[in-house]
Amino acid sequence: MNHFFKSPIYITKPLLPDREKYFELLNNIFDSGILSNNGKYLLELEGSLRSILDVPNLRLFNNGTTALLTAIRVLNLAGEVITTPFTFPATPHTLIWNGIKPVFCDIEETSMNIDVFEIEKYITNKTSAILAVHTFGTPCHVGKIERIAHDHNLKVIYDSAHAFMTKIVYESIGNFGDISMFSFHPTKLFHTSEGGALTYNNSSLDEKVQLLRNFGIKEEGIILESGINGKMNELQAAMGLIILDLVEEERKKRESISNLYKQILSQRNGIYFQQLHELVVPSYQYFPIRIKEKEFGKSRDFIYDELKKYNVFARKYFYPLCTEYSYYDGPKDFPVAKTVSNEVLCLPFYGELTESDVENICNIILG
Numbered sequence: 001m002n003h004f005f006k007s008p009i010y011i012t013k014p015l016l017p018d019r020e021k022y023f024e025l026l027n028n029i030f031d032s033g034i035l036s037n038n039g040k041y042l043l044e045l046e047g048s049l050r051s052i053l054d055v056p057n058l059r060l061f062n063n064g065t066t067a068l069l070t071a072i073r074v075l076n077l078a079g080e081v082i083t084t085p086f087t088f089p090a091t092p093h094t095l096i097w098n099g100i101k102p103v104f105c106d107i108e109e110t111s112m113n114i115d116v117f118e119i120e121k122y123i124t125n126k127t128s129a130i131l132a133v134h135t136f137g138t139p140c141h142v143g144k145i146e147r148i149a150h151d152h153n154l155k156v157i158y159d160s161a162h163a164f165m166t167k168i169v170y171e172s173i174g175n176f177g178d179i180s181m182f183s184f185h186p187t188k189l190f191h192t193s194e195g196g197a198l199t200y201n202n203s204s205l206d207e208k209v210q211l212l213r214n215f216g217i218k219e220e221g222i223i224l225e226s227g228i229n230g231k232m233n234e235l236q237a238a239m240g241l242i243i244l245d246l247v248e249e250e251r252k253k254r255e256s257i258s259n260l261y262k263q264i265l266s267q268r269n270g271i272y273f274q275q276l277h278e279l280v281v282p283s284y285q286y287f288p289i290r291i292k293e294k295e296f297g298k299s300r301d302f303i304y305d306e307l308k309k310y311n312v313f314a315r316k317y318f319y320p321l322c323t324e325y326s327y328y329d330g331p332k333d334f335p336v337a338k339t340v341s342n343e344v345l346c347l348p349f350y351g352e353l354t355e356s357d358v359e360n361i362c363n364i365i366l367g
């Protein structure tokens, strides 16, 4: 057990703001007495994020799930929405909470994203949209999805929870589809303790986004929509402002960790990495590998258990598939998603991991 870690190694470690800097902003919040409702720090963070993500419109929310619930309402979706089973439960759950039936479509093996050549099979006269996920920050085939949506008059929402700062060629990921959702949960690279955002090119959506985020209240006594409370508070926004300054350095560190993992793990057959197009700037959200048991000699589950013995807690994202949840009673036959879900493992991935940590983790995996 010479590779045993004294303290547990988890899949991620949230960036924490410098205490003094955060306390200074908290002092200002105390002095102002304004804790929520379009406060100073919320507006400042919205401005900074619009510029960093290079998007014309962005509104902050108290978490990514509320943001996605709201996006579905903003676009008036109904009936059926085509989505992927290889995602976090929040993706289909936001459809169900809006009274919409999630219709699952298989994924494509190398990107692990929805298979654009399967989508049209599932379009019926009840389909209102495609809800696709940029899985682990790898962009979907946005061009093909746009064409399908155009041909069938469908809306497109992207769950971009993993895709903070991803770019396709020079275009920000937040500029595709009708609306994109970002999550700022502490497990995400950029976070606000809890939080989320919607981005959209069409500025005429902005009024409805703001109304639905705040109970539908237009002004005192005038309520125009059956809105929700999706507001981010000032303590979250202040944390985001300080953490935003740490993101570039964290991304650089993760880039070298990713290179080191690949260099060591590619020495053996049977371990596969996500393939990124050379013109894609990745988000460095997760480091997923796929372990093909026949070639590697050991299964994903074996490696997962083995790592645990050494105090390393990798995560089986995304296992089980959304189609395996106990309450789901629709079709379950998605062979690619099923295979990928049984092979995938997200390894510990955060800037504080040292080279020797990464080498140890690889040694445990390679046995």
Ligand SMILES: *Cc1c(COP(=O)(O)O)cnc(C)c1O
Pocket (backbone or CB within 6 Å): 063, 064, 065, 066, 087, 088, 090, 091, 133, 159, 161, 162, 182, 183, 184, 185, 195, 196
């Ligand atoms: C994190 C995540 C969400 C949910 O975001 P929250 O901010 O935690 O509500 C949704 N979809 C995916 C793919 C996620 O990883």
